Amino acid sequence: MSRISIREAINKTLHEEMARDQSIILIGEDVASKHSGGVYGVTLGLSDKFGTERVIDTPITESAIIGAAGGAALTGLRPVAELMFIDFLGVCLDQLMNQIAKFRYMFGGNVTTPVTIRTMIGAGAGTGPQHSQILYPLLVSIPGIKVVAPSNAYDAKGLLAQAIRDDDPVVFCEHKAIYDEIAEVPDEEFVIPFGEARKVCEGKDITIVAFSRMVLFAEQAAKKLSSEGISVEVIDPRTLSPLDDKSIIESVEKTGKLLIVDEANPYCSMASEVSSVVAEKAFHALKAPIRKITSPHTPVPASPTLETFYVPSLSQIEEIVRELSNY
Amino acid sequence: MFENSQLYKAYRDMKLIREFEERIRAEYQQGKLPGFIHMYRAQEAIAVAVCMNLTDQDYIASTHRGHGHCIAKGCTVEDMLLELCCKDEGICRGKGGSMHIADMSKGMLGANAIVGAGPPIAAGAALTAKTLKNGCVSVAFIGDGASDQGTVAEALNLAVVLNLPMIFMYENNYYAEFTKNPKPDGRIAERAGAFGMPSVCIDGSDFFAVYDAAKNAVERGRAGGGPTAIEAIVPRYYGHFEGDAQQYRERDEVKSSRSMSDPIKKFLQDPRSEGLSKNEIEKLDNEISELIENGLEKAYSASEPSYEQLFTDVYVNYKGH
Numbered sequence: 001m002s003r004i005s006i007r008e009a010i011n012k013t014l015h016e017e018m019a020r021d022q023s024i025i026l027i028g029e030d031v032a033s034k035h036s037g038g039v040y041g042v043t044l045g046l047s048d049k050f051g052t053e054r055v056i057d058t059p060i061t062e063s064a065i066i067g068a069a070g071g072a073a074l075t076g077l078r079p080v081a082e083l084m085f086i087d088f089l090g091v092c093l094d095q096l097m098n099q100i101a102k103f104r105y106m107f108g109g110n111v112t113t114p115v116t117i118r119t120m121i122g123a124g125a126g127t128g129p130q131h132s133q134i135l136y137p138l139l140v141s142i143p144g145i146k147v148v149a150p151s152n153a154y155d156a157k158g159l160l161a162q163a164i165r166d167d168d169p170v171v172f173c174e175h176k177a178i179y180d181e182i183a184e185v186p187d188e189e190f191v192i193p194f195g196e197a198r199k200v201c202e203g204k205d206i207t208i209v210a211f212s213r214m215v216l217f218a219e220q221a222a223k224k225l226s227s228e229g230i231s232v233e234v235i236d237p238r239t240l241s242p243l244d245d246k247s248i249i250e251s252v253e254k255t256g257k258l259l260i261v262d263e264a265n266p267y268c269s270m271a272s273e274v275s276s277v278v279a280e281k282a283f284h285a286l287k288a289p290i291r292k293i294t295s296p297h298t299p300v301p302a303s304p305t306l307e308t309f310y311v312p313s314l315s316q317i318e319e320i321v322r323e324l325s326n327y
Numbered sequence: 328m329f330e331n332s333q334l335y336k337a338y339r340d341m342k343l344i345r346e347f348e349e350r351i352r353a354e355y356q357q358g359k360l361p362g363f364i365h366m367y368r369a370q371e372a373i374a375v376a377v378c379m380n381l382t383d384q385d386y387i388a389s390t391h392r393g394h395g396h397c398i399a400k401g402c403t404v405e406d407m408l409l410e411l412c413c414k415d416e417g418i419c420r421g422k423g424g425s426m427h428i429a430d431m432s433k434g435m436l437g438a439n440a441i442v443g444a445g446p447p448i449a450a451g452a453a454l455t456a457k458t459l460k461n462g463c464v465s466v467a468f469i470g471d472g473a474s475d476q477g478t479v480a481e482a483l484n485l486a487v488v489l490n491l492p493m494i495f496m497y498e499n500n501y502y503a504e505f506t507k508n509p510k511p512d513g514r515i516a517e518r519a520g521a522f523g524m525p526s527v528c529i530d531g532s533d534f535f536a537v538y539d540a541a542k543n544a545v546e547r548g549r550a551g552g553g554p555t556a557i558e559a560i561v562p563r564y565y566g567h568f569e570g571d572a573q574q575y576r577e578r579d580e581v582k583s584s585r586s587m588s589d590p591i592k593k594f595l596q597d598p599r600s601e602g603l604s605k606n607e608i609e610k611l612d613n614e615i616s617e618l619i620e621n622g623l624e625k626a627y628s629a630s631e632p633s634y635e636q637l638f639t640d641v642y643v644n645y646k647g648h
Contacts (some may be wrong), residue, residue, distance in 0.1 A: 064447045064481035071451020108420035108430040109640030143641050168645040195646035
């Protein structure tokens with residue numbers, strides 16, 4: 001076991017997987033940079049170790065990056081492409097939505113497209129309206145893609161290894177505000193299967209389902225509220241598509257109360273999806289209305305002051321949990 | 328110089344594309360085929376001449392006007408007809424249809440219903456070839472309409488930057504759907520030069536001209552010399568899609584574009600194909616008719632996909648709701 005950050009866990013996994021499988025290439029903007037290893041240093045050292053034939057810097061050309069990764073995956077490689085910020089989905093969505101996601105289905109099951117797209121999500125770094133969005137709900141709604149969002153270093157390692165080894169296209173969402181979060185991670189290789197939620201902490205009064213960075217907030221809230229005598233169970237689905245609705249339903253059947261915390265904009269979000277799943281499948285277990293905390297239906301503001309209002313907060317979570325507890 | 332066997336293959340593939348399309352066009356007009364189909368007539372020499380320079384291990388990415396590319400790359404008429412009829416036995420199990428025919432065993436990476444989406448995918452296949460150092464090349468077929476898409480420019484640039492074994496095969500029929508594309512001949516190919524890529528503009532109805540241009544480009548790609556762009560000029564014989572009334576075209580223009588050089592006639596009139604015998608050609612023609620009739624018969628009597636097929640092959644595996 002080692003105590004490492006999410007950034008280190010991703011870097012280590014990329015090293016291990018590339019050493020294990022020669023068909024893996026990395027392709028993206030600045031991924032081979034010897035000095036910075038991308039914007040946040042996640043790919044540092046990989047081009048030294050594996051060479052620039054396998055760790056490929058490209059021009060600023062997202063459609064070509066994602067499209068070429070898809071074409072390479074169709075023809076025998078196992079590319080890991082980097083879409084620097086998920087906000088850049090706007091310039092390459094066709095290659096993901098109409099091409100990569102649909103190859104297997106529209107070619108009658110005769111092909112696999114084992115491509116992983118690593119991308120940064122989320123607010124909290126003052127990066128403004130076009131570098132701070134969550135956007136994963138857009139992708140979750142597209143059949144043919146799997147979507148993953150780890151909240152800690154252990155999950156980042158196991159889920160990225162699974163994403164790379166998976167024969168389906170996977171979008172791996174890294175929240176830029178939690179790269180430095182440290183956790184105990186086994187030194188050996190391991191994978192975490194998709195579609196299996198993690199029970200972050202056990203509780204009996206209220207269930208919080210939280211995603212990505214919001215899992216950290218939910219965990220903090222649970223600790224604080226336990227001193228007030230409120231027992232909170234926190235569920236981190238870890239994979240958004242497929243979603244482990246079974247674990248969510250089991251928890252709600254135990255607690256009868258549900259709060260969902262999702263940094264995505266509110267409409268058609270993971271919060272609304274989980275809410276719908278529970279309303280449909282665990283309605284009779286509910287002892288209170290389902291509550292949701294999301295960012296508002298606004299772009300992400302650049303102002304650090306406004307951004308603080310934008311992102312769901314610890315105090316909002318505590319407040320709603322107390323309300324649910326008293327319901 | 329061409330062997331007679333090569334010339335017969337060239338004739339046979341061009342004629343097969345022509346007859347295949349004329350036959351499905353007639354069927355489509357009777358409402359027997361679903362969806363949209365886009366005719367390749369008058370462009371047959373391009374697909375055939377390019378693909379005769381390729382092996383099954385080389386890749387092509389096609390377009391919405393893809394039947395010719397499929398046949399030239401070796402997809403069987405029977406598989407294609409089953410797919411055009413969207414039957415369970417179709418090459419894509421009826422889930423792709425005319426605009427998504429793909430056959431990995433032939434290096435055919437798919438027709439594509441998104442105009443301009445193929446070149447980045449073809450660049451990826453070229454990247455595979457470069458990474459595996461297997462000497463293969465990848466060809467993107469691109470219409471003049473698609474040439475204006477940003478994806479094509481991105482692929483041109485990436486191919487040059489990464490020195491990919493790739494060919495940008497432009498087929499300029501002067502029309503972007505219903506809109507005349509006001510570009511002088513060669514302008515599209517010249518764009519490649521701005522990215523540092525050599526290019527050539529040729530008569531797309533001349534099999535021998537296309538063959539030579541493709542041969543040079545393929546050899547260059549295989550030898551690690553990087554990408555090449557070829558622009559082939561062809562008339563647009565029919566409409567954008569079958570059923571397009573083409574009211575945006577003058578009657579005379581349609582007429583004159585049709586009388587412009589027919590690639591098959593031109594091929595047979597060329598001194599280089601002198602050695603072909605009339606009997607052999609007649610035999611090939613008969614085989615082609617039989618192939619198409621048998622394929623159609625089989626396709627019409629084949630079974631529809633089952634309800635369960637709606638849900639299969641979205642993923643390799645997917646645990647969840």
